[in-house]
Amino acid sequence: MSTWRTVVVTTLLLSAIMVHFYPNSIDDWAENSTPPPSQEDYPYTSIQTSEKWLVLPVSFPNNPISPSNVADMFAGAGCSMCSAEDYINVMTDGQTELEIEIQEVWNAPNGVRQWGEDVGGERDYGSDGKGVESLLSSVVSEVLSGENLAPWDLNNDGVLDRVLLIHSAPPQESSGNSNSLWSHFSLLDDPLTVGEWEIEHYVVASTDSGLGTVIHEILHSMGALDLYDVHDELPTSNWNGIGDWGIMASGNWNGDGETPSMPSASSMNLIGLPRFIDIDTSKEGSYELYPITNGGNSLRIEIAPNEWIWFTLRGDVNFDSALPGHGILVEHQNRNNGDEANNLVNTDPSKSWVKIIEADGDAALQRGKDAGSSTDTFVEGEIIGAEGMVIRDSHGRLVTWTVSIDNLTSNKAIINITPISESPSIDVLPSFGPLEVLSGESIYASVHSLHACDLEIDIHSSSSFAEDGARLVSIQSGESTIELLPSIQLTNSAGYLKGTVGCIGEGSWDIDLDWYSVGHRLSTDVLEAVIPWDKPSEITLRPNCQGE
Incomplete structure (x- = not known):
């Protein structure tokens, strides 16, 4: 292993500025946030037509696990639209087959506190400071040693792509117990080697977490990003992201976590599900939309470089039945914003990676007033674009088209797109x-x-x-x-x-x-320095500045 690492250092000056201007936000962040794992340049494996998940059940002494509950969460025998298999089938419109391998139960020698105890504000620090990583290492060494793990290396790169640690203790996110495990996805600081394969990341969740939480976390392993307001070290304002309209925001809790919403159109595209049609707005066109949970596709219109408007029919069908409302949901995505590499994309509503264009115009999601309402979706007779609900891109340009919803039923919508009379040629x-x-x-x-x-x-x-x-x-x-x-x-x-x-x-x-x-403008260039990993060192970084 190389004894040198390249690190990116954030200057203390910026932190001091933020503490001065946003003291309340800093307090909220310190109390409630968990820094996300570093994901820079990690090669996530997008969703495959043949998905294979490796489930490792863990039973704690005071919380014995029920193997049947684990099986039901993933396979859902005897119920409809209640399992991971059902969800993946709907999400991919039947294009992906999910195979679940549930290993033998690992009986923990001690209670969950040994691995889940929070220390000094750090979640799941555990008794040895390694928390879930230590737990996973113990389970893997006893359960997977000597096994042929090739089926779970989905792209044959020597890394297991879907590893889920499912335990029996009440999860911290719902129980409030700071000695329990918080459900999450994470990269490992030190990958685990098992025979010819490595485990570089994992999902941990409880049988009490709900289907939505398990799916939310496993989608991270496919490259999905959190679309709620994840605070980094420099929080800006509180808002609700896309709220209950997407499983990567708060939609994983719809129906008490058992009827999670579909991913947003932007999330589906990110994980390798191109369920959309690109629209040429220089020509008139009429399009039929069907519910995304019933085989439909979204419409996508590019309005600037790396910036799009998405139109999706969200119907009252299976996993979308617990949404705040139903109709045409409109997303405004701007991939120029946010930090995708570190899963910090929707930290600021004024520079969001994706937001919902709310049909009622009250911006309640952006103001943190609700997690979605029935009036957020567009209905028959409404117009959006250059007229009606006006859309401008992040450069301030009015779009050069209008979209009208000319027919809307529970099963279908007809969308008509009309370019403005004289579109610019430049x-x-x-x-x-x-x-x-x-x-x-x-x-x-x-x-x-x-x-x-x-x-x-x-x-x-x-x-x-x-x-x-x-x-x-x-x-x-x-x-x-x-x-x-x-x-x-x-x-x-x-x-x-x-x-x-x-x-x-x-x-x-x-x-x-x-x-x-402004009196001066700091350069946005990344500042880097090479430091030794095995001894203390000092570096000096000087950001460039224009102006006074």
Whole structure:
């Protein structure tokens, strides 16, 4: 093993700033959050057409496990839509076959506290400081030694892909017992070697956790991300992510955890389930949507680089029957936001990785007021896009299409997509909003055009400047940069950027962005240093800064 590791260091300066401005959020984070495992560049195995899960049951002395309960959770004999097999079948529209291997029960010599005790605010620290990793090591060494584990190496890379530790103690997340185990997925600090194979990650859950929690955690092993408000070391604000509308948020608790919601369309795509149709919005089109739990697909529209709008019919059918409501659910996904490598994507509603566009317009999910309501979905007769419920991308650009829901029943929806009468032929891309502007700095945008044209820039920051009229700039074909707003118009501490940009005689982009003045701007470049792992060392990192 190499004696050197590359580490990414977050400066103490940023932490101090956040403590100063967000003391209440820091307190909440310190009390309630568990830092996620480092996942940077880990090669998760996406969902396979032949899924094989290895289940390791653990029985504690005061909480004997019921093998039949374990079997029912995964195979669900004698019930309908109540097991992991049922869920995976619905989620994949029958394209994946799930095979469960439940090993012999491992009888723990001591109670759950030995591995689940919280110490110093760290969950599942255990008596030896290794918690679940120590428990898993003991189970694996006794139960799996000498076994042929090839069936659970789904992509033949020598790593077991789906390993689940299922125990009999009440889970900490529902019991509140700080000496019990918190259900979770995690990478191992030190992978376990079993014959020719390695175990690099695991899921731990209880027979009392509920089906939703088990599925939520196993989806992490396929690359799914948490879509509730996971706080990192620099929390911003509390919100509910996508709430009960997705199993990777709070939807794993729907129906008391026994009727978990389907993953959001964005989550399905992330784990390798492309159950969607990409839409060309330059053409009119009519599309039939069926419930995602009944063989349907979603519609996806790209609105900017790495940014999409998703439309999904969420019906009152099997696992979606416990949703807050039913109808057309609209997701706004922006993969430019968040830290996917460390499972920190929905920490800030203003820069979310994915959010629900709530049809009722009350933004209750974003304000943390509810986990979803029946009025969040769009129904027959409603319009969304350039009209109705207006959608702008993260660059402030109004979308160039409208979607109307012209028919909606419990089994089907008809969605009509219409481009605006004159769509722009060029692509104008300001920076992400809100914009940070240094003193004396103008605001620019990149332009991509297939032909030369005279560009009309009718962008202003106040009504008085708007009286000056539009500016004309000649551009050539290809890539160029234009000044959207000159520094002379940025005289206040904050303001807006509104107006249109387009070639004369063609359609224009409608842009609306906020801006604010800053004294300096820190570089977002990653700071790295190489340190020895086996002895203390000191490093100095100096972030670059623009401005005063």
